[in-house]
Amino acid sequence: MTLPSTVLQVSGVSKRFGGLQALNEVSLSIQTGQIYGLIGPNGAGKTTFFNVITGLYPADCGQFQLMERSYEPRHIHKVVQAGIARTFQNIRLFKNMSVLENVMVGEHIKTHVGVWGALFNTKAFQAEESLIVNKAKAYLAYVGLESLGAELASSLSYGDQRRLEIARALATEPRLLALDEPAAGMNATEKLQLQALIQKIRDGGQSVLLIEHDVRMVMGLCDRVSVLDEGHLICEGVPQDVQKDPRVIEAYLGHGEASA
């Protein structure tokens, strides 16, 4: 399966919380330029998987490769530096900073001038600062928030906060953009806008990992889908096949979402 175009490959990932086996030998690989969906009923281990590959929780075992180079998801910031940027299920913006500043923080790891440059206001510092501002404005325009740059992040509407979180993640220039339930709590219009944004990001050549509850959205958006159930990966394939898979239907039965 190891094609040169694999952006993320994980194999044999397990994670146990006390007596609960949250992830059991999960393996999957994501191709460059794909929207890869990870679905599953409540408590299936989706978010745990997400937190493990991004370094929030240490994995008990497993191999991790990003762009065919192995990485150790031990520290979140190192995973981001390696090239996986994430958003959070419950939005985590820098609330008391402006919208523009939020994105500017995202550019931190791609810029270099330190304290001395700032203290002496060097040419390099000034050049980098204006570069940071311009890029941040470009990212805001990309997600459609260009007019709100000066607002406080906390003053944005829910849908706009999601967009800002995505813009902030994109500013780290990731290889893989990982979105944790981005449509949660959104109304129908906001969902459509979000869907369009994610497609736009993919069409720009960016790989996306999407964890989602909204099965309809996943089926309409993703190039490939995996289904997690009780920590096991039970099915993997294109959305049409996954939808028909009896194991998937069984896993969802009783949760009321199988009808989707």
Next chain:
Amino acid sequence: MKILKPHASTVLLAVALLVLPLLLQPLGNAWVRIVDVALIYVLLALGLNIVVGFAGLLDLGYVAFFAIGAYLYALLASPQLLESWAWLQVHFPQGLHTPWWVVLPLSAVLAGIFGVLLGAPTLKLRGDYLAIVTLGFGEIIRVFMNNLDQPFNITNGPKGIGGIDPIQMAGHPLSKKISWMGFEFNSVTLYYYLFLATVLLAVLICYRLQNSRTGRAWMAIREDEVAAQAMGLNTRNLKLLAFALGATFGGVAGSFFAAFQRFISPESFGLMESVMVVAMVVLGGAGHIPGVILGALLLSIVPEALRYVATPLQDLSGGRIDASILRQLLIALTMVLAMLCRPQGLWPKDQMGEPR
């Protein structure tokens, strides 16, 4: 017009700051002295603001860095070391008089190193736990200063160190007044100008830090540490940097304090001082530089001014209430009121897009 306006007010402020001590001098040196001490507090508050206001790390032991700076200056520019170690006198027949331009950078660096040392074990702690551990560190430093008179006498223990050199500039010790163009400049006035210049430099440094990539990273940590890590920030190094840079301000302020007072003892570096500086930062508006300056000025000048109110009030009560207790009561009352009416501080940062 729009360009002229701020310029005019800046010039006005500059002139006011320059003539302030000359106007206060006739009222007595005590008033200029109060302003001098206030400026030292401004320096401390600006430094602590880097840790508390920018990076959001509650540090209740900040006075430790103040003590380190003060003791470094005192030891390097007083007879203390030579008196306790006679063999040193051979090397310094004139006595130990290290000039301020050597001691100040040294104390900044030493305080910065201690900032990292004290910061390192607290990296995984947040909120209350962080506050308790830093509080302990502040006390440890004070206890050391209090007890390092044996087995070797380094700090002279609770008796403190006296005979500290004043700061000497262009061959003139700032402890002596000079006359220039018919004006008398008292010692306290000379120190005022030195402290003012330093505070202005500190303000510039703070603004440049705030508007830098590092400053934004600190604020991101303050707002949400996990999200900051998810932006790839190495929060450990950034926190240590905040501790170190904040501490340098404390070290410099401490050296100034030692040179200005010419006598220091561990009493000056108690927990109350740390609490006071935190109160200045929070009362003014943590993270907002002008607010922090306002907080420091208020909390250092108002208690002194209250001395003049407290005594008549004490007389009113027929001497039953102690003036100093009454003064503390009034300060506490003011602070409770301020926090009730303006929980964000007296002069918080502009909320750009007013949240509703």
